[in-house]
Amino acid sequence: MFDVDKVRSQFPSVRCQQAIFFDNPGGTQIVQPSLDRINSYLLGCNANHGGAFKTSIESDQILAEAHAGLAVFLNARSPDEIVFGPNMTTLTFMLSRSLAKTLNPGDEIIVTRLDHDANIAPWLTIAEDRGLTVRWVDIQPEDVTLDMEDLDRQLSARTRIVACGYASNAVGTINDVRAIAAKAHAVGALCFVDAVQAAPHLLMDVQDLDCDFLVCSAYKFFGPHLGVLYGRLDLLDRLFAYKVRPASDEPPGKFETGTQNHEGIAGTLGAVEYLEGLGRQLGARGASAGAGRRECVTAALESIRSYEIGLQRRLIRGLMSIPGVTIWGIANEESLAKRVPTVSFTLDGWHPRSLAARLAESGIYTWDGNYYALAVMERLGLQETGGMLRVGLVHYNTEPEIEKFLGLLDRIAGGS
Ligand SMILES: Cc1ncc(COP(=O)(O)O)c(C=O)c1O
Structure with missing residues (x-):
């Protein structure tokens, strides 16, 4: 079974810093191996x-x-x-x-x-x-x-x-x-x-x-x-x-x-090698002793994928329930397999930069702007208004982190 605590124990900065790293599409934290x-x-x-x-x-x-x-x-x-x-x-x-x-x-x-x-x-x-x-x-x-x-x-x-x-x-x-x-x-x-x-x-x-x-x-x-x-x-x-x-x-x-x-x-x-090791721990098909390297990487990524699908479902459901939030991209539950857990949105009345700064005050690191995806921002008409706020999850993120973020966003959207 996928054990997120064990995963997190292999990321020194995730272990040591009091932060919620949702800035992963801009760069993930480094793993110990x-x-x-x-x-x-x-x-x-x-x-x-x-x-x-x-x-x-x-x-x-x-x-x-x-x-x-x-x-x-x-x-x-x-x-x-x-x-x-x-x-x-x-x-x-x-x-x-x-x-x-x-x-x-x-x-x-x-x-x-x-x-x-x-x-x-x-x-x-x-x-x-x-x-x-x-x-x-x-x-x-x-x-x-x-x-x-x-x-x-x-x-x-x-x-x-x-x-x-x-x-x-x-x-x-x-x-x-x-x-x-x-x-x-x-x-x-x-x-x-x-x-x-x-x-x-x-x-x-x-x-x-x-x-x-x-x-x-x-x-x-x-x-x-x-x-x-x-x-x-x-x-x-x-x-x-x-x-x-x-x-x-x-x-x-x-x-x-x-x-x-x-x-x-x-x-x-x-x-x-970290991914191979994760796959071996998770019991890659025929893994225990002699599984090949590719089988181990495959087992790791398959398990990461199913864990992340659960996280992104929770995140998207939560965002959709907050008044004033517009998700840009696939939000339909049946289509979650067609996206990775990089979720961007705008919040009525908030410039993405101000929102990112507000979240950062509470130790939640997100990204704002166009992230160099200039053409899509221009096409959606968001380039002039500061782009979007991006929450990018990876497999060391957790449901409690998402809950904390959603709770805070809900309060911000409600004016507090
Ligand atoms: C989809 C995508 N392509 C390309 C790049 C650029 O990668 P690099 O920083 O390695 O040049 C990024 C970086 O954010 C990216 O997200």
């Missing part, structure tokens, strides 16, 4: 890559282990399909520039209004550089879901790349990425997926999604500030890399430019 990996890397084998001595050899072994661990996490076919980088945004700018080399004026790229700007601006930039046409997929404003019919309208024989999100960082909507990738492939285009908001909540499986690229950020799934890119090996192999001449010509090294954040990479491995 991740911290341990960072410490032991820096203390035990802090060295540059490719040396003939012990610490450098051990450092390279840890980097190799981390590529393998992230391949397990994302279900990539090979560790060579995993590229580490500073963050998702930088990796996306980097990869988009490499892809731009393969594109010609008049080629088309599809982006969506539901995405974080980190999965829009890089594509707009290469479009400007290379004379490409950008096509936008709209949302259905009623429940802030992607308009799949509009996607069909935007696709054509000229489409080269479809860039989409897996889960919205603004309103929590999960996109049907498998269907989007299939539609992209049907017209001969590549599918690039931003999984930053999905990774802490859903089991990542690049083979099942059949996407070509997928990016996520370790600091959103209990690790340090670091970005991770999955790319299909044949594509990474073929693509041009902006790199220095002595560096490797092979993936992933050719895309991991300069000296990497080794301790961050070690810490990212630690975050995946």
